[in-house]
Amino acid sequence: MSSYDVIGDPAFFGKVWAEDYDDGTELDPTPAVDFLAPMAGGRRTLELAIGTGRVALPLAARGVPVEGVEGSELMAAKLAAKPGGANVPVTIGDMADVPVTGRFALVYLVFNTIFNLVDARRQADCFANVARVLEPDGAFVIETYVPDPSQFPGGKRVQALWADVESAAIEVYDVDLAAQRFVSQKIIFTADGIRLKPHAQRYTYPGELDLMAERAGLHLTERHESWTRRPFTGASKGHISVYRPM
Numbered sequence: 001m002s003s004y005d006v007i008g009d010p011a012f013f014g015k016v017w018a019e020d021y022d023d024g025t026e027l028d029p030t031p032a033v034d035f036l037a038p039m040a041g042g043r044r045t046l047e048l049a050i051g052t053g054r055v056a057l058p059l060a061a062r063g064v065p066v067e068g069v070e071g072s073e074l075m076a077a078k079l080a081a082k083p084g085g086a087n088v089p090v091t092i093g094d095m096a097d098v099p100v101t102g103r104f105a106l107v108y109l110v111f112n113t114i115f116n117l118v119d120a121r122r123q124a125d126c127f128a129n130v131a132r133v134l135e136p137d138g139a140f141v142i143e144t145y146v147p148d149p150s151q152f153p154g155g156k157r158v159q160a161l162w163a164d165v166e167s168a169a170i171e172v173y174d175v176d177l178a179a180q181r182f183v184s185q186k187i188i189f190t191a192d193g194i195r196l197k198p199h200a201q202r203y204t205y206p207g208e209l210d211l212m213a214e215r216a217g218l219h220l221t222e223r224h225e226s227w228t229r230r231p232f233t234g235a236s237k238g239h240i241s242v243y244r245p246m
C-alpha cells in the first residue's frame with residue numbers, strides 16, 4: 001500500500017490534524033462567508049469536507065441552511081461540539097461520492113481541499129457528483145492555490161517552520177512531478193521526542209479543473225484571485241472558481 005493510499009483515506013486527515021486543527025488554522029472565514037452567503041440566497045447549501053465548521057458555522061449564523069459531508073468523524077465531532085454545531089447536519093463519507101440526497105442551490109469546497117483527493121479520477125468524480133445534486137440554477141464554488149512546481153526543485157523541498165526554546169519544526173515534501181502530487185511530513189522536535197504529521201495532495205491546474213467541470217456538465221462562470229473578487233491573472237497564486245450547470 002502506498003503513502004497515497006493511506007493518506008488518501010477520507011478518515012486519515014482527522015486522525016493527524018483534528019486535535020489541533022482549530023489552533024493551527026488562523027485563516028479568517030469572513031471573506032468566504034461574505035462571498036458565499038448572497039450566492040446561497042437562503043437556499044439549501046452543502047459544504048464538502050466541512051471539517052470543524054470554520055466556514056459553515058459563520059455561514060449558518062447568517063441564516064444559510066448549511067449541511068456538510070466530512071470524511072473524518074473526529075473533525076465532525078469538533079464541529080458538533082461548537083455553539084450552533086448541532087444545527088449543521090453532517091454526513092460522514094467521501095466527498096468524491098457526494099453522499100447526500102436531494103438538490104442544493106450552492107455546493108462549496110474551500111481551502112485547497114479538492115487536492116486532498118489524491119487521484120485525478122476521484123477529483124473528476126467529485127465534479128460529476130456535485131453536478132448530480134446541484135439545482136439547475138445552482139453553483140459549485142472551489143477555492144484552491146495555483147500549483148507552482150518551481151517550489152519543488154527536483155521534486156523535493158525542506159522548509160524551516162519554527163524554532164523556539166521548547167521546540168523546532170520543519171516540513172519535508174516529496175513530490176511526484178509527473179503525477180502532480182506530493183507527500184509531506186511536518187516534523188516537530190521537542191525534548192519529549194519527534195512528532196510526525198503527514199499529508200498528501202494531488203495539485204491540479206485551473207484549466208484541468210475546468211475540463212473536469214465540463215465533463216460533468218458544468219461550466220466556469222466566474223474566476224477571481226480572492227474572495228473579495230480581485231481579478232484573476234497569470235500572477236495569481238490562488239483562485240475562487242464558480243461553476244454552474246450548462
Ligand SMILES: C[S@@+](CC[C@H](N)C(=O)[O-])C[C@H]1O[C@@H](n2cnc3c(N)ncnc32)[C@H](O)[C@@H]1O
Pocket residue numbers: 008009010011013014048049050051052053054055069070071072075093094095096110111113116117
Ligand atoms: C483543510 S481541512 C478543511 C476543513 C474546512 N473545509 C475548512 O475550510 O476549515 C480538510 C478537510 O477535508 C476532510 N477530508 C479529506 N479528505 C476527504 C474526503 N475524501 N472526503 C471527505 N472529507 C475529506 C478532512 O477530514 C478535513 O476535515
